[in-house]
Amino acid sequence: MNPVDKRRREFFGQAAAIAGAMIAPGLMLYEYAEAVGPDGASRPRAPGEPVSGKVRWGMLIDTTKCAPGCRECVDACNRENGLPGTTRATDSQWIRKVDLKDLKTGKAVSLPVLCQHCAEPPCVDVCPTGASFKREDGIVLVDRHTCIGCRYCMMACPYKARSFVHEATTGQSPDVPRGKGCVESCTLCVHKVDKGGTPSCVEACAAAGHQAIVFGDLNDPSSEISKRVRAATTTQLRADLRTDNGVRYQGL
Amino acid sequence: METKSARRAFWLLLAAGGAVLAVALGAAHYMEVHGHAVTGMNNQVVWGLPHVFAIFLIVAASGALNVASIGSVFGESDYKPHAPLSVLLTVALLAGGLMVLVLDLGRPERLVVAATHYNFRSIFAWNMILYNGLFAICALYLWALLERRLGRFARPVGLAAFAWRIILTTGTGSIFGFLVARQAYASGVIAPLFIALSLAWGLAVFHLAQCGLARLAGREPMDAELHARVRRLLAIFVIAALYFVAVHHLTNLYWAKQVAFERFILVSGAPYPALFWAGYVVLGSLVPLVLLFHPGLASARATAAASVLVALGALAFLYVFIVGGQAFPLEIFPGYEVASTFGDGRADGYSPSLPELLLGLGGLAASFLIALAGARALPILAPAEVAMAAPAPAK
Ligand code: SF4
Ligand code: SF4
Numbered sequence: 238m239n240p241v242d243k244r245r246r247e248f249f250g251q252a253a254a255i256a257g258a259m260i261a262p263g264l265m266l267y268e269y270a271e272a273v274g275p276d277g278a279s280r281p282r283a284p285g286e287p288v289s290g291k292v293r294w295g296m297l298i299d300t301t302k303c304a305p306g307c308r309e310c311v312d313a314c315n316r317e318n319g320l321p322g323t324t325r326a327t328d329s330q331w332i333r334k335v336d337l338k339d340l341k342t343g344k345a346v347s348l349p350v351l352c353q354h355c356a357e358p359p360c361v362d363v364c365p366t367g368a369s370f371k372r373e374d375g376i377v378l379v380d381r382h383t384c385i386g387c388r389y390c391m392m393a394c395p396y397k398a399r400s401f402v403h404e405a406t407t408g409q410s411p412d413v414p415r416g417k418g419c420v421e422s423c424t425l426c427v428h429k430v431d432k433g434g435t436p437s438c439v440e441a442c443a444a445a446g447h448q449a450i451v452f453g454d455l456n457d458p459s460s461e462i463s464k465r466v467r468a469a470t471t472t473q474l475r476a477d478l479r480t481d482n483g484v485r486y487q488g489l
Numbered sequence: 490m491e492t493k494s495a496r497r498a499f500w501l502l503l504a505a506g507g508a509v510l511a512v513a514l515g516a517a518h519y520m521e522v523h524g525h526a527v528t529g530m531n532n533q534v535v536w537g538l539p540h541v542f543a544i545f546l547i548v549a550a551s552g553a554l555n556v557a558s559i560g561s562v563f564g565e566s567d568y569k570p571h572a573p574l575s576v577l578l579t580v581a582l583l584a585g586g587l588m589v590l591v592l593d594l595g596r597p598e599r600l601v602v603a604a605t606h607y608n609f610r611s612i613f614a615w616n617m618i619l620y621n622g623l624f625a626i627c628a629l630y631l632w633a634l635l636e637r638r639l640g641r642f643a644r645p646v647g648l649a650a651f652a653w654r655i656i657l658t659t660g661t662g663s664i665f666g667f668l669v670a671r672q673a674y675a676s677g678v679i680a681p682l683f684i685a686l687s688l689a690w691g692l693a694v695f696h697l698a699q700c701g702l703a704r705l706a707g708r709e710p711m712d713a714e715l716h717a718r719v720r721r722l723l724a725i726f727v728i729a730a731l732y733f734v735a736v737h738h739l740t741n742l743y744w745a746k747q748v749a750f751e752r753f754i755l756v757s758g759a760p761y762p763a764l765f766w767a768g769y770v771v772l773g774s775l776v777p778l779v780l781l782f783h784p785g786l787a788s789a790r791a792t793a794a795a796s797v798l799v800a801l802g803a804l805a806f807l808y809v810f811i812v813g814g815q816a817f818p819l820e821i822f823p824g825y826e827v828a829s830t831f832g833d834g835r836a837d838g839y840s841p842s843l844p845e846l847l848l849g850l851g852g853l854a855a856s857f858l859i860a861l862a863g864a865r866a867l868p869i870l871a872p873a874e875v876a877m878a879a880p881a882p883a884k
């Protein structure tokens with residue numbers, strides 16, 4: 238366990254003991270993530286059980302199935318996490334649709350970009366207070382209570398995955414605490430995943446009939462995502478930076 | 490003996506500086522209450538004008554220590570009488586810069602969190618330690634310089650301060666140099682570049698402070714021989730900085746293949762090319778060099794004018810470096826034309842707002858006030874006989 242994880246753990250331990258129910262439920266859940274059962278398959282974690290490093294949550298985005306102009310995943314994310322959904326330069330966008338055109342061939346691709354949940358996250362390295370942290374299961378989060386809003390993590394993220402909360406928030410979801418002056422990004426719907434659920438963008442994409450996003454445990458050889466990653470050529474964005482992203486793309 | 494008019498001038502300056510600082514604090518409060526939405530900053534340009542001022546002050550702070558270093562560490566006795574002012578300026582500039590940096594945080598009231606939670610992998614966290622350490626070393630240094638009985642400690646403490654400031658400037662440069670994903674910054678040249686810049690900016694500020702304080706006290710700023718050396722030194726530092734800036738851009742162009750970024754910053758991405766060429770290169774470097782080298786302009790006033798231009802050029806340089814570096818879009822998909830609702834693939838605008846400017850000016854005012862008050866409270870200025878009579882010290 239690296240020192241940041243350790244300190245975080247101590248922080249959460251103490252906070253849980255002292256403050257108990259006073260702490261936002263979403264925050265408590267961060268510490269109650271998925272574990273691995275005896276069969277190697279993921280199962281929801283029992284309360285108090287530590288986050289397992291055996292799990293590595295990831296996503297596979299199949300760009301050949303992602304429809305240009307479709308924003309289902311974006312809208313679902315905004316609904317789930319209580320984001321305004323407006324797109325001024327100061328608004329938070331945890332997931333965005335990016336339209337690409339190959340400069341040589343002219344081939345067009347449409348795909349969503351979100352926090353890549355890097356195994357070697359630059360945002361975590363640079364954060365002065367340790368507010369940016371990576372859970373044992375690979376999910377990268379911001380502890381809203383220790384973020385001082387220096388925005389250094391936004392400078393460091395190679396994927397522009399982070400947003401700064403530029404003004405007072407409205408319409409917050411009780412599961413997803415947000416706050417003016419702090420940095421935030423995709424949590425991989427940790428509040429749902431910790432209860433055995435699936436990120437909202439994945440569900441919305443499937444409900445719209447596209448099935449372009451697969452979510453699962455990259456460390457579990459029998460999971461759908463592992464099988465797909467084994468079978469097809471997939472890429473990590475800016476792989477040259479060696480951040481070893483948990484989000485992979487197919488058809489790029 | 491202080492004259493009546495000198496005393497009045499002191500209080501007037503103090504009041505003026507205080508007023509600017511008060512307005513700046515009001516602006517910071519306004520930004521905190523409303524959030525950064527009322528600034529020009531956004532999710533693309535996350536560090537704006539306040540960082541330009543803060544980094545200027547912090548980099549100049551370490552450079553201002555030079556005069557003391559030259560005096561104590563390298564045993565140049567001409568510089569020794571000026572060492573206390575040099576140390577005081579370092580403290581003043583650093584404090585002003587840090588004030589701006591802190592007040593620009595999203596959650597400035599969480600300073601305690603920053604002081605109690607350290608991520609030792611973060612260069613930012615290391616910088617906080619380096620900044621605080623410099624304050625401590627400067628306090629000791631000043632004490633050793635001003636207290637005759639402690640005189641023998643001046644050299645070792647000066648040596649420590651010198652080493653510390655080199656590390657600190659390297660650290661400040663590394664805040665940017667470590668950003669591997671950014672075309673603008675990921676470069677090994679950034680650290681030496683920042684050291685060269687700090688030498689020039691620090692000496693420029695020192696000269697201005699020296700002239701200003703001497704004038705306030707009704708004295709000649711410094712003897713002619715020393716002035717000639719300061720002039721020469723400033724010119725050398727300005728050239729060294731220009732050299733490293735050139736190396737930075739050339740390595741970017743030829744080795745790192747950041748041609749698109751360089752074109753943006755140097756040619757097409759208004760307003761950055763104008764600020765770079767007209768602001769930093771011409772007004773901030775070439776004109777000062779003419780002022781410093783021209784034999785007919787060898788007055789303290791010409792050197793002061795050159796110093797003002799160097800400082801203004803510094804702000805132009807940092808604006809291009811910090812804001813321009815962020816405005817250029819991150820390259821996430823090499824080889825593709827990119828578009829999105831989040832500014833992908835296009836250079837995003839940033840127009841600084843008034844509160845940001847006021848906060849930045851407040852940092853200057855804070856430094857000014859500390860230097861002014863410190864120079865009055867402590868025997869900072871070189872003793873009159875040294876400054877006036879200009880006896881070339883026995884070598
Ligand atoms: S994509 Fe950006 S925010 Fe997400 S883990 Fe990587 S560096 Fe951090
Ligand atoms: S903005 Fe918050 S999370 Fe990001 S580096 Fe600063 S303290 Fe860490």
